[in-house]
Amino acid sequence: MRNVDYIIVGDGYAGLFFAHQLIKNNKSFVMYSEGKKSASQVSAGIINPVVLKKFTTFWKAQEQIDFLKETLDEIKLYTDKDFLINAPIHRIFHDENEQQLWLKKSGNTELSGFLDKNFIHIDVVKNDFLTGKVNQSARLDVNGFFMGLLSYFEKNDHLIKEKFDYRQLDPSGSTYKDIHFKNVIFCEGMGVKDNPYFSHIEVNPNKGHHIKVKLSEPIPENRTIKKKHFLFPTGNGLYFYGGTYDRDQLHHHIDQSAVDQLINGLSEFYPYDFEIAEVHFGFRPTVKDRRPIIGRHNAFGNLYVFNGLGARGILNGCYFSRDLYRFIEEEIPLHTEVSLNRFSNKP
Structure with a gap:
């Protein structure tokens, strides 16, 4: 025994x-x-303290970010590997109203450490209204x-x-x-x-799809780009784009409608040709x-x-x-x- x-x-x-x-x-x-x-x-492995649809944060966001970095440092001691990827999220603004809302929210105490007030333009992708950087965001090497x-x-x-x-x-x-x-x-x-x-x-499945794509024109490697979904390089010439959210189509195979949603989302801000190399999905356990x-x-x-x-x-x-x-x-x-x-x- x-x-x-x-x-x-x-x-x-x-x-x-x-x-x-x-x-x-x-x-x-x-x-x-x-x-x-x-x-x-x-x-995706996204580490993000901001809800990027409304530019808000969530319960214990700063504490969770701090504790994650401390924990990954501890894990590094026995795996000899650093799994934290310093590639901050850059949210593409849809219009000037989103720019102004971001700036307004960045003055809030709970968001001032997360919403960078200096907007930038990223080459290759469409971002006519610039992008806002989420400070303290990163990715995990999943x-x-x-x-x-x-x-x-x-x-x-x-x-x-x-x-x-x-x-x-x-x-x-x-x-x-x-x-x-x-x-x-x-x-x-x-x-x-x-x-x-x-x-x-009371956990409920939320089905998420993502695609791995080959881009004809590469994007900067030290950033994670977000509009509707997240785009970032994963190595071997591939990029992750996703993920979707679906509480209704819960069968255990690929939904073409989700793939089409991702293709359309990527096409909105990536004006060059791309090729889908892989499609993946999983079921997140969510609570009301x-x-x-x-x-x-x-x-x-x-x-x-x-x-x-x-x-x-x-x-x-x-x-x-x-x-x-x-x-x-x-x-x-x-x-x-x-x-x-x-x-x-x-x-």
């Missing part, structure tokens, strides 16, 4: 950032990974992050590459197969709907109030859920992994805004 402090089920942002908290605090763990690409692994951490886990005997079998979990005896555990953390994204212990939680769902099972005190990260999976996954760890190990209460207990239909 193997003894561990934690079993983590799921290998997306929630699972990996929680695993980092365990490494940081010298806790033993195993992670169950099916080996399928999760929504996290096909995400492929590098998952490859680097999962490789580290595998080398250190933390990774189990198989589907978790709920039928073999005995919460009362704190055992799963030949493993004796203290706690299980379910970080399954939309897979939670098949989890008999947490299938009730746009806050993660974190908490302990009502009947089994050694089972926990960490889900509902939504479109800000990197920031939410990183920041709230610490809150979950402190809740379990130090009995520090969770914020009511993210606690599982805010929903009435608990198990």
